[in-house]
Amino acid sequence: MLSGAELTAAILRYATNPIYLDNEEWVNEDNPYRRQLRPQVLPHLVFDTPLRRDQVFNYESLAAHRMLTSIYEADLVFLPKSELTPEKYRDFHSFYSPHNRSRGEVIRPALERFAFGFLDDEVSVSGDWDAESLETFLRDLDNRVTGAVLPAEKAIRESSDPQRAAKMWLIQFAPDFLSEASPMLRNLLGNIGSIQSEWFKIVIDEYGYGVHETKHSTLFERTLDSVGLKDDVHRYWQYYLPGSLLMNNYFHYLGKNHEMFFRYLGALFYTETTLVDFCARAAGLLNDVFDGAADVEYFTEHVHIDTHHGRMALEKLILPVVRRYGAVVIPEILRGYEEFHVIAEIADEDFVSQIAWMDAGPTNKSLHDPVYQSVAEGRVTAPVAHIVEPFGELSNTHSHQGDELCHIVTGTMKFVSGFDSHQILQAGEGTVIWRDRLHGAIIESDECVYEIHSVGDYKKCMS
Structure with a gap:
């Protein structure tokens, strides 16, 4: 793993790609390959020592997560919504070029250690666990989260400009929701037994059973459009917060590194289960803030399907995996569950602070x-x-x-x-x-x- 001057030099080789230079506009207009990494600042930053919990909002964290988002997404296919102009076509080739991808992979391990290493101090798993005790613990999740209004939701309602705050909130979801289930698909290639077919059922739901109009990312595009936001990928790159990118990148991190396969299962269960209550509240919040004008089908659809997905993640994925492979995988499952819980709280805290900062202008x-x-x-x-x-x-x-x-x-x-x-x-x-x-x-x-x-x-x- 690179460190010191070698890491800095490798980061600069990656980040000085012209598609990563500073923008002259606040938004990237229908060009998913442009991501501002501010390479002129990177030589002055040090990425050798993992962040502490109290450092995850600082600029080094934001810079690392901006790079990691770009590195991870070179595995995904993005196309603009409009004409592929000569300029965009050059950017397309630049983003997916062997040079860009290989340079990203060289620095990825060090950036992952820097950006996610704090979780080693935040989460520990101890005790003797078996399939029965794991099932009892996970099934009790509903009792722990139902009705728990997030501080971010409260911040939106109490903001001096609730509609502005709600738009900033939706922008934070865009990196995940506009390419929904893409990190999940990283774990479905290969041969992983019967759970492969069961897991595919969740993915098929996310993709609208092959009907583009009902695909979840399409539903989220309609939500954005309904409140006056554009729906092209990474248009609002400059407004993403480090906590939001941390939450999005975490699933890519687990999916990219297959040694964390079992950890992904725990994180998947947490998010699929908590989304039910969250999406019900989100739909109500957006309806209130935008006086019924917001298209909230993205959220109401999740209320229905994630009740099903949470049960599937437990009964068709996690428990069969534990029964087949033994208790040795349980600590990793629990770790993924607890790590994503921590990350979700961090993202919420970051957003609340940003809204307070905006309101205090x-x-x-x-x-x-x-x-x-x-x-x-x-x-x-x-x-x-x-x-x-x-x-x-x-x-x-x-x-x-x-x-x-x-x-x-x-x-x-x-x-x-x-x-x-x-x-x-x-x-x-x-x-x-x-x-x-x-x-x-x-x-x-x-x-x-x-x-x-x-x-x-x-x-x-x-x-």
């Missing part, structure tokens, strides 16, 4: 003056970067490990803190930037001169 702009005064008067000493950018310069979305202060010297900046969330900053104005929160900016004057002060904790600048 006007407040953070008003905090500029007292924080900047502390810096200007020398009461706070903070490293500062002086930046000059021309009209139209787009800072692709990123985050920082500490709080920062953006101060505009001359010109105008549109500061973006999430989908459809921004503040216009003029000369003498600015904003506080929260640590680990996704943001970007675009220059709206002929030139903009601004400063970024790395204040660490902005609240200490106001005491």
Whole structure:
């Protein structure tokens, strides 16, 4: 496994592919091969030591998961919805080229260790388990999750702009839902006995029994369209949060590494079972927020089929596997169950924090003056970067490990803190930037001169 300078060099060889360079627009318009990896920043990041639980929202995590998403998805086929123009055709070949795929595979093990290694400290499985005790534990899942409203759902309802928050929420699901069941298919090739046929029944459900209009990804496209979002793959790449990519990549991680086959079964059971209650609440939430205008069939369909899928995952996959292969596989099944539980909580926490950050845009702009005064008067000493950018310069979305202060010297900046969330900053104005929160900016004057002060904790600048 690569590390140190060798890993950095290999990452740069991968990420400097032209399809991964910064974008000049906020969205990727009907081009599933363009994924902004910000390669100019990667030489300054270290991916040798696995993240801790308290680091999974930082920029290194986001950067790693952006790369892993691109690496994993080179195994999948994506085509644009409209004409394959000469430019898109070049990007198509570039994304699926042997050079791109092989360079991705070289760095994948190290990035997986970095991005998922924290789970070793978060989850442990002990005790003596057999098929009976495993079945009892898993069947009790319904009692543990039914009716448990997620903090993300509460954050949407209580947001200053619930429709904006709900759209940001749907965007987080897009990496998974627009290519639904693709990670699952990684485990269905080969010869795995009778469970292969049973598992295929779940996949067939996901793909609408061969009817495109009822395929789950098609239903989700209709949901996006109904609330004013576009449905082309990775259009909203720059708005994905690290927690959301972590959740999507986890199933690719398990499916790509077949030594984790049994772990996948546990994670599959957790998600198929919890989706029933979640989708019922999601349909109600979207109906409320969009006054009945949202197409929620994607979610109502899951309420019906995932009740069936959860039972199938237990009775037709997990229990037959344990009976055939023995108790030796149970710890891995339980590990997958518990790991995805942890990951789901992380993704929820990340989204809640992002909505709070988006809602606080006007407040953070008003905090500029007292924080900047502390810096200007020398009461706070903070490293500062002086930046000059021309009209139209787009800072692709990123985050920082500490709080920062953006101060505009001359010109105008549109500061973006999430989908459809921004503040216009003029000369003498600015904003506080929260640590680990996704943001970007675009220059709206002929030139903009601004400063970024790395204040660490902005609240200490106001005491």
